């Protein structure tokens with residue numbers, strides 16, 4: 001299933017057999033819960049308890065690249081396995097027209113983790129999704145390249161302050177402008193079970209903050225530079241860099257380099273999510 005962020009491997013959220021096959025296809029640890037995708041806020045309301053903060057964020061960013069983790073209301077809508085047994089559920093209303101059409105026609109929540117095998121970079125084109133898990137899928141929808149290119153921002157709206165569990169396409173500043181300061185996810189590791197090191201990793205090692213490549217390395221430049229094979233954004237635009245990141249990591253990897261060296265990326269705005277993915281690709285906990 002295409003979404004505006006990355007391609008997902010979709011299944012009926014209520015069907016434990018289907019959900020088990022998604023975990024199996026990805027080689028994903030069973031303790032890492034999935035996101036339930038729904039058609040609209042009303043559908044989200046039926047499966048989770050969305051407080052005022054959640055509602056504000058949903059109004060502002062749905063449909064779009066934001067996932068809310070909220071207390072579970074209807075345990076039958078998203079099966080236990082999909083939630084990894086938690087009494088919370090992650091919900092997102094995606095913005096991609098094909099995803100929206102699929103969800104509207106299906107009429108029930110659809111789990112869709114990124115369609116990569118566990119630990120690998122997320123697929124942002126149909127071809128990359130097919131390469132990762134296509135042999136395990138009954139069908140595939142080609143929605144073209146993903147415009148955002150980074151996974152959704154995950155925010156927990158539970159008891160206490162809202163927490164940023166995964167930086168993503170909706171920036172910290174955009175969220176804080178609506179609901180005030182976000183607490184750090186690190187203080188609450190048990191509530192963000194998917195945030196392990198060495199994630200999003202290509203086969204080649206990744207070297208960060210590189211001014212230039214060493215012999216044998218592939219180089220991902222950022223901003224004006226010579227005629228580099230890979231430039232995340234020649235104009236230094238973070239949105240463009242986000243959209244290119246995973247596809248370029250994969251393309252660089254295909255050249256079988258000794259390592260992939262990546263130029264420094266500014267940390268503000270979307271840069272927080274880009275650096276989070278790069279740190280994990282390099283094996284550092286972000």
Ligand code: TXA
Pocket residue numbers: 003005006007008009032033034035065067069083086088089090092094112113114115150151152154165166191192193194195
């Ligand atoms: O952009 C996206 O979110 C993509 C597209 C396909 O929608 N999906 C995606 O799914 O990135 P996945 O499974 O790769 O990442 C889901 C993240 C994981 O970090 C997981 O641990 C977290 O959401 N998550 C899911 N349910 C949770 C819960 N109840 N509590 C805390 N974290 C949860």
Ligand code: MG
Pocket residue numbers: 113114122
């Ligand atoms: Mg993923």
